[in-house]
Amino acid sequence: MNAEIIAGYLSGNITEEERALVDAWREKDDNETLFNECREVWELLAKDRESILPDTDLAWKKISESIKTPQLKKKETRSFYRLAAAACIMVPVLIYFLLFHKPAGEVVKPAQIAEHTTPAFTEIYTTDSLAQFYLPDSSRVLLNKGSRLTYPEKFGPDSRYACLTGEAFFEIKPDAARPFFVEAGESMIKVLGTSFNVNHRSGADVELTVVTGTVEFSTSTIPGKPKLVIVEGRKANLKNREVSTGKHDKSQKEWWQERKKNRFKRFLGKIKKIFRKTS
Amino acid sequence: MRDLHEDFEHIFRSQFPVLCNVAFNIIKNQKASEDIVQDIFLRLWKNKDRLDEVDNYKAYLYRSTTNAAIDYLKRNKNVITLNQREITTGVPEADQNVREQELTRTIDKALASLPPKCRAIFVLSRHEGMKYREIAEYLEISVKTVENQVGIALSKLRESLRPYLTKEFTEASEQPRRAGL
Numbered sequence: 001m002n003a004e005i006i007a008g009y010l011s012g013n014i015t016e017e018e019r020a021l022v023d024a025w026r027e028k029d030d031n032e033t034l035f036n037e038c039r040e041v042w043e044l045l046a047k048d049r050e051s052i053l054p055d056t057d058l059a060w061k062k063i064s065e066s067i068k069t070p071q072l073k074k075k076e077t078r079s080f081y082r083l084a085a086a087a088c089i090m091v092p093v094l095i096y097f098l099l100f101h102k103p104a105g106e107v108v109k110p111a112q113i114a115e116h117t118t119p120a121f122t123e124i125y126t127t128d129s130l131a132q133f134y135l136p137d138s139s140r141v142l143l144n145k146g147s148r149l150t151y152p153e154k155f156g157p158d159s160r161y162a163c164l165t166g167e168a169f170f171e172i173k174p175d176a177a178r179p180f181f182v183e184a185g186e187s188m189i190k191v192l193g194t195s196f197n198v199n200h201r202s203g204a205d206v207e208l209t210v211v212t213g214t215v216e217f218s219t220s221t222i223p224g225k226p227k228l229v230i231v232e233g234r235k236a237n238l239k240n241r242e243v244s245t246g247k248h249d250k251s252q253k254e255w256w257q258e259r260k261k262n263r264f265k266r267f268l269g270k271i272k273k274i275f276r277k278t279s
Numbered sequence: 280m281r282d283l284h285e286d287f288e289h290i291f292r293s294q295f296p297v298l299c300n301v302a303f304n305i306i307k308n309q310k311a312s313e314d315i316v317q318d319i320f321l322r323l324w325k326n327k328d329r330l331d332e333v334d335n336y337k338a339y340l341y342r343s344t345t346n347a348a349i350d351y352l353k354r355n356k357n358v359i360t361l362n363q364r365e366i367t368t369g370v371p372e373a374d375q376n377v378r379e380q381e382l383t384r385t386i387d388k389a390l391a392s393l394p395p396k397c398r399a400i401f402v403l404s405r406h407e408g409m410k411y412r413e414i415a416e417y418l419e420i421s422v423k424t425v426e427n428q429v430g431i432a433l434s435k436l437r438e439s440l441r442p443y444l445t446k447e448f449t450e451a452s453e454q455p456r457r458a459g460l
Contacts, residue, residue, distance in 0.1 A: 003437075004430030011404055011429065013411045040444050041437045042405075048386050049406040054299040054313050056292055063291065063317055067284075067324045 001025050006035065010042045120153040126166075135162065139180070140171040164198055171195040172213075187238045190216040206238040217243070283327070290336075291320055298344045304402045305348040306355075307391065315347045338417040345399050345418060352395035382443050389439035393432055400425055401432035 001022070008014040009022045026032045124131055124141075125148040132142045136155050143149055147166020155161070155178065164184040172180045172191050182189040184200035187208070194213020200206040208217055210230045217228045217236045228243060230236050236245045295316060302312035319340065390398060400418075403409045404425070411429070415422045 002430065003434040004426050007429045007433040008411070008426060010433075011411075013404075013426070013429075037444060038433060038437060041433065041440050044382070044386055044440060044443075045390070045405055045436060047383055048390050049304060052300055052303050052309050052312070054296055054309070056295050059295055059313060059317060060288065060291055063320055063324075064288070066321060067287075
């Protein structure tokens with residue numbers, strides 16, 4: 001018998017067998033006295049426990065000063081993945097330069113900018129990292145590696161538009177007067193305000209996953225094909241010019257549910273889990 | 280999908296008080312506890328790119344806090360920290376008799392005399408109510424080590440507190456054993 005086992009007993013950290021051993025030991029000689037001494041010490045020690053109430057607000061103020069970087073403003077929507085976006089050549093390009101069927105990762109030559117009538121576009125492309133940025137209407141986009149999104153510098157009064165190669169997750173600000181269109185490959189996705197993921201990687205295949213809200217999914221180059229309405233929890237696939245729909249597959253759905261739960265897991269997960277399957 | 284900055288704030292606000300309390304019960308210095316935990320969060324933010332290596336964030340935070348507290352104790356071996364109760368109240372609590380106060384002070388001192396690592400592990404077990412297996416997992420040590428350290432704490436503390444235990448124990452342990460008792 002030693003202090004280790006007695007401590008284990010008192011703290012509830014021993015097995016049933018060990019418990020029985022201690023109880024048997026207690027019955028012999030004067031052991032019960034010794035045991036009670038230990039127990040009293042154990043009880044007394046609880047008195048040492050204290051609670052403090054730190055000033056968390058003040059502490060947060062202090063730490064947020066230290067972690068703030070010049071480009072991170074609270075209201076404004078800059079992410080620290082801006083490094084990825086900044087590294088890209090953000091040159092307005094004419095839309096016809098976007099070749100939807102090019103394999104991911106190919107370098108796009110900056111276009112000659114015509115100064116007169118052409119509308120200005122912004123293009124963001126990523127190579128090895130993710131990019132998070134905001135569209136002119138404050139909709140948020142998370143662009144996966146090796147992807148490209150092009151959109152006008154200013155949205156018109158009737159609609160909002162972006163063109164995607166690769167994969168991106170969109171969180172579109174609701175605006176009933178201006179539906180949002182995402183063109184990816186041969187598909188056209190129309191949304192009012194919702195969050196969804198578009199995966200347009202190889203060739204002409206496109207996969208759309210809707211997280212919240214409702215979108216309309218259609219193929220732009222196949223006349224006569226009906227527009228499909230895809231709702232929360234469902235996805236659509238454009239493969240070989242055929243459109244099929246289905247539920248989210250389990251792993252994706254789980255991830256979307258996770259984001260509602262543990263914010264910290266999302267915080268970590270952003271680096272590790274996001275788009276892992278496609279990287 | 281929100282700004283990482285917002286997520287970080289959320290984690291900070293929910294974990295900061297908890298971790299301060301863990302650190303405080305080990306080192307008994309409120310300002311130092313808060314500084315320690317602040318540093319840990321600062322480091323967490325600076326290393327956010329490597330966070331995919333962390334599987335269990337709670338273990339990470341507890342481990343960092345405990346290790347920092349142990350380091351603090353090692354560095355401040357000769358510093359006697361006034362017990363929090365003394366600092367805040369200044370005046371002995373009215374409803375506590377002298378013996379009680381003395382007892383509390385002795386208990387605090389007894390714990391302060393434990394080796395740093397031993398003290399930290401004991402605090403996690405006794406005050407935070409963590410199971411040995413949890414402590415071992417969070418601190419990345421063996422369960423045997425935890426068992427051992429808590430045992431050491433108990434014997435040392437029993438020694439220090441012996442004069443304050445219920446009289447019958449002290450009498451029994453001081454007098455020679457008599458047959459037939």
